[in-house]
Amino acid sequence: xxxxxxxxxxxxxxxxxxxxxxxxxxxxxxxxxxxxxxxxxxxxxxxxxxxxxxxxxxxxxxxxxxxxxxxxxxxxxxxxxxxxxxxxxxxxxxxxx
Numbered sequence: 525x526x527x528x529x530x531x532x533x534x535x536x537x538x539x540x541x542x543x544x545x546x547x548x549x550x551x552x553x554x555x556x557x558x559x560x561x562x563x564x565x566x567x568x569x570x571x572x573x574x575x576x577x578x579x580x581x582x583x584x585x586x587x588x589x590x591x592x593x594x595x596x597x598x599x600x601x602x603x604x605x606x607x608x609x610x611x612x613x614x615x616x617x618x619x620x621x
Contacts, residue, residue, distance in 0.1 A: 542566050546580060553584040558602060567606040582608040588615050 546566060553563065567582065590598060590612075599610035 539569075542569075546582070548580050550581045551583070553582065553608070555585075558584060558586070558606075564606065567608060582606070584608050584610050586610060586612050588612040 558564070584602060586598075588595065595610075595612045599612070602608050602610045
């Protein structure tokens with residue numbers, strides 16, 4: 525967190541390192557609730573729609589707690605806001621309905 529928040533002569537180098545990591549590699553996020561600021565900040569900053577022509581792809585795996593309609597809405601929001609593709613797994617939502 526200190527690296528993300530620092531505002532000194534190293535800030536540009538930190539941003540460039542994160543940008544390279546996010547733009548050149550395919551990344552898979554598993555076990556992530558898409559609420560962690562440490563991950564969402566760089567996703568928002570480096571994977572936003574202004575950079576959609578990058579080589580890397582980001583995918584998040586999320587449990588299927590929501591209905592199919594809610595899953596589609598969530599996946600759309602994740603892509604628009606963070607540039608990540610969402611894959612839901614399981615049908616846990618059926619147990620609660």
